Amino acid sequence: MPSSAAAGSRARVAASFGRQFYVRSCTGQWAERVAVTRGKRTDVCVGDEVEVRLIGADQAVIESLQPRRTSLQRSDRWRSKLLAANVDQAGVVVAGEPPFSEALLVRMLIAIESAGIGVALIVNKSDLAEATRAIAARIDVYRALGYPMFGLAARARPAEARAQLRDWLSGRTTLLVGQSGMGKSTLVNALVPDAAQRTRAISTALSSGRHTTTFSRMFELPAGIAPDAHIIDTPGFQSFGLAHLSPWQRAHAMREFVPLLGRCRFNNCRHRDEPGCAIREAAERGEIDPARYRLYLQIESETDQGS
Numbered sequence: 001m002p003s004s005a006a007a008g009s010r011a012r013v014a015a016s017f018g019r020q021f022y023v024r025s026c027t028g029q030w031a032e033r034v035a036v037t038r039g040k041r042t043d044v045c046v047g048d049e050v051e052v053r054l055i056g057a058d059q060a061v062i063e064s065l066q067p068r069r070t071s072l073q074r075s076d077r078w079r080s081k082l083l084a085a086n087v088d089q090a091g092v093v094v095a096g097e098p099p100f101s102e103a104l105l106v107r108m109l110i111a112i113e114s115a116g117i118g119v120a121l122i123v124n125k126s127d128l129a130e131a132t133r134a135i136a137a138r139i140d141v142y143r144a145l146g147y148p149m150f151g152l153a154a155r156a157r158p159a160e161a162r163a164q165l166r167d168w169l170s171g172r173t174t175l176l177v178g179q180s181g182m183g184k185s186t187l188v189n190a191l192v193p194d195a196a197q198r199t200r201a202i203s204t205a206l207s208s209g210r211h212t213t214t215f216s217r218m219f220e221l222p223a224g225i226a227p228d229a230h231i232i233d234t235p236g237f238q239s240f241g242l243a244h245l246s247p248w249q250r251a252h253a254m255r256e257f258v259p260l261l262g263r264c265r266f267n268n269c270r271h272r273d274e275p276g277c278a279i280r281e282a283a284e285r286g287e288i289d290p291a292r293y294r295l296y297l298q299i300e301s302e303t304d305q306g307s
Helices: 102-114 129-144 158-169 184-191 197-203 246-251 278-284 290-304
Strands: 007-018 020-025 033-037 049-055 058-063 071-075 079-087 089-095 118-124 150-153 173-177 215-220 230-233
Touching: 020 058, 020 173, 033 049, 071 089, 071 102, 071 246, 089 102, 089 129, 102 118, 102 129, 102 246, 102 290, 118 129, 129 150, 150 158, 158 184, 173 246, 184 197, 197 278, 246 290, 278 290
Parallel strands: 033 058, 089 118, 089 173, 118 150, 173 230
Antiparallel strands: 007 020, 007 049, 007 215, 020 033, 049 058, 071 079, 215 230
């Protein structure tokens, strides 16, 4: 009979930091432990299912990676970073104080839509009435595009926030993303009452104490808040590159563009200043939101320049 040091086991990656990982048994047969990859492999991320070899009482080696159902990444011309794998849906957290960056929101939505992951907007800090009114017109644009919406106040009304999200979270693994300052950490703490404690434990295990806010981690939600639910928390973003996506993928991730794609005069239209561009003309007529169209052009220009 194989010893525990040699036995193989299926696990899920709960946190990643560099080449160190925190893994948990898919069947609950053993306690969470620190794992490293064999060799110099770095293509493992939070949410991955892996085969591990257990070493002693609290360590493991990742031997192989299972096929992913979904994966989300961001990239620039120098590198690509995997954010999470095997998620069922994503929630983008925005707020009016400080005002959210729509340029960053569009980038995150393009990446999520291109990955085939369902996405909702979580409008936080709704108790700040004036700030929420200031962003209402822009939020309405996304509501009209069919994005599910949640308006909540994670800090002021945590119980209400949990009740609003319960059905949406239940039975799913949800990725939470957002720019810094939107209150995502407060929302995570409302959903997972001991999230800070668990994060400290992971940080200590990975010997990364001063980097507690710079790695992604997965939490299992208490059954009373949302049964059979997991959330993956990510660091707050200030940028979100899309260099890994083709122009075709980026255009098809703009929901309002899709009915017009294929109607341009030229098959290779980039939807800029080409004559007979159905998308540009629709924006000029106000049939699609001009601000989102301008942000799309900005993304295409920056991607062409390799940023």
